[in-house]
Amino acid sequence: MTGSSRKGRVFLDESNGGHGGKFGKLKKDEFDGYNSDNHPRKNSPFAMDDAPHLDPQMAADNAPYDATLSPLSKSPWSSHLNLNEDASVSNENEALVGSLVREEGHIYSLAATKDLLYTGSDSKNIRVWKNQKEFAGFKSNSGLVKAIVIAGEKILTGHQDGRIRVWRVSGRNERQHKRVATLPTLRNYIKCSMKPSNYVEVRRHRNALWIKHYDAISCLSITEDHSLIYSASWDKTFKVWRTANFKCLESVTAHDDAVNSLVVGPERFVFTGSADGTVKIWRREEHGKRTKHSFSQTLLKQECAVTALAINVEGNLLYAGSSDGLVNFWVRGGSWEHKGVLRGHKLAVLCLVTAGGLLFSGSADMAICVWRRTLSNDHTCVNILSGHSGPVKCLAAERDPDAMCNERKWILYSGSLDKSVKVWKVAENAAAQTNVQPPCLSLDQFPRVSSLRKMGSRRY
Template sequence: MQMKNCKASRRFSEDRSARGNKPRFDRLHSTGSNDESGTAGAGDDMGLADISPPFMATSPLTKSPWSAHMNPIEKDDGGGGFSPNVLMGSLVREEGHIYSLATYGDLLYTGSDSKNVRVWKNQKEFSGFKSNSGLVKAIIIAGERIFSGHQDGKIRVWKVSSKNPSVHKRIGTLPTLRDYIKSSLKPSRYIEVRRNHNVVWIKHYDAVSCLSLSEDKRLLYSASWDKTFKVWRISDFKCLESVKAHDDAVNSVVAGFDGLVFTGSADGSVKVWRRELQGKGTKHFFSQTLLKQECAVTALAVNEDGTVVYCGSSDGLVNFWDREKQLSHGGVLRGHKLAVLCLITAGRLVLSGSADMGICVWRKEGPNHICLSVLTGHNGPVKCLAAERDQESPESEQRWIVYSGSLDKSVKMWRVSELAPALQRGSQALRAPSMNRASSARLSVSPSFATQGGRISPKRS
């Protein structure tokens, strides 16, 4: 069912499910006592029934937590039976909904409302670390540093131990305690966030919804439900700027091209900001509004070569703008029945995850986008996506390994090809923006609830 009244329900309060449904650990051994500087148990029993297919009986993967959910991979035997877009495996852990994913080299990082960040290597649990508060809403990696954004408004910084690569130590929190105390001593450093309530400007006072890196990887951007985005210098963790960007929660921020930064909000708008360097700091100036609508903006992405900006929203649509045409509106991708909750790009591909539990895979071809697949298999809304190049791709074909995290508490692993044939409707390929809504999103399981990717809130008087 399409969301018809976006204005009446403009805030996705995803913390509602996190607080109301505590994760079950009845099939999971204790991870031990972990604090922010320690590691979560890497060898915990996953508590899964052994349903591995017979062909895996002697495989070393049978000891992996993925093994109970590994699917046989089709081989290209030249007979035309090869399926380019397939589900490769699924990871299930009963410790909370999956809210964030990140890949780095051969590592996969997963964040959940259990406050744990799990680290996986070669489809095996490799390491983990845990914060004392705040579910993990965003993860981003800059060199040796891992940044995690949390529900409690804090950004935590982690680093791999030089002595033991499986140990991640917390090396800081943004803002730093020193900067926070220094700012709190000056009345001029406080801002009014609501009537008779002031806070120090360098700290988010609501959930951190998204993290992004500048093109040169020197600046970290954090978006928050407190209606601002902040700019941090990675070298010394200093907050350079706080921008009151929107009239409602900022659900997404992405640093794009030419010093531009894009923000999307529950107020239904996508804004463009121009970055200028001023001495050792930065100053962001409002440039233009790309979109203003009733339905909340929930996700943003910029493609790999920096030519297209994509925006997902609570009405299930993905709008896009073309850099080469001065950010003029390029069209709409119509593939979902419910809210788009996450967006990523991978080479020529665009992938959108939705509350309808499906993942649409699009390939950009000139001004058009062709729908290649609708990946189904999750039993809950798809909250986050990440992708890495498939190192086993043949020279003639670029494939990607795509990870999808869901509020069904699982992470699924897909293999997706840029050369996959277009999804057919009758005898014609589905193309955007001219395709009909609901034609591509044929789900194997009907959605049981529409959940919560960012905030969608009614206007406040």
């Protein structure tokens, strides 16, 4: 969630004076750690001293690796089941059933698949949880893990250093994860660097290869058949990668400011939301072995930043959260029509996820709103889940495996900058709570992290 203002952006300089040429010479040190997470890169473009948008506590979390925090040693997490926490859950259908408290970093990303939960933070470790207990773990030198996506047998992670890392579970031991690629791959990087036409200007007098994100990755998404990977970045672009060989197929300069969110919809539609206040639709076309994305429509244009997007499983409802605490939504008939605004949060909406007829919205006000949709696409806030002591940065939902066949119950996971993950059980047909309101908080109650001190930031 942490971000910088325009003045605080950090760019990778591919063509400074020390490189000697217009497009620069390929430096060996630039690839240290590229395909080996056992060797930290010497020339990280995101040095902590050069990143004013990062919190001092985050700098401490990204200090040289401490072996005591290794996934192979004792977990720094503690699992608390059936807590009687101060949460707004007052019936048996909706309850906080577990809390995982982390001591090594703020939670920025999570993904759930079957009975496993993957969590990423601003530490080096990515944790894997099963039945609310630590199951496995793996690490990367990049530090902050801003996005996690599950693509079949592959686990994709997007990082602050602008790279995507691909992991696979070992065939011999399901607790071990092996890194199989870093995108862009070293081979593609070297091949692409040979042609001057492959360099683009990313800043005045600074050039970079078009296949490489030169700023933090904000989110990842995949197509339904897992054939294509999408990565969106604070560098104003989104890129398309082929899963089969991890080749970058296309780079699209999508917005005038950081791309905060991207979702893949049906019929080859792609939706992007940006710090420039717009939500745009793109249409994908196949051209042989490559893709071509064409701009289709701008759904929203406003002053405040668009911070989160979500689309339902059927692909006919799109939601967009904003830094003003509102959630706009559109319904697709013959075209996408704006149908209303959901008002439930006092601060920025940082994450959205759909589950059946429900929408969950997490916010910097530390609350999670539960919205229920009717057949006429009206939305009602039926409950507010409060228990976090920091901004709710990420959400994931899956069906409750304990629910009966005719029951529509969900497991909701929420990750927060309070360094915890909470697990909730939510019933779709639960009675609406009366007088639900987000917690009334003063500025003194907010945790002192840069993401809250710099509420004016448009990057999330």
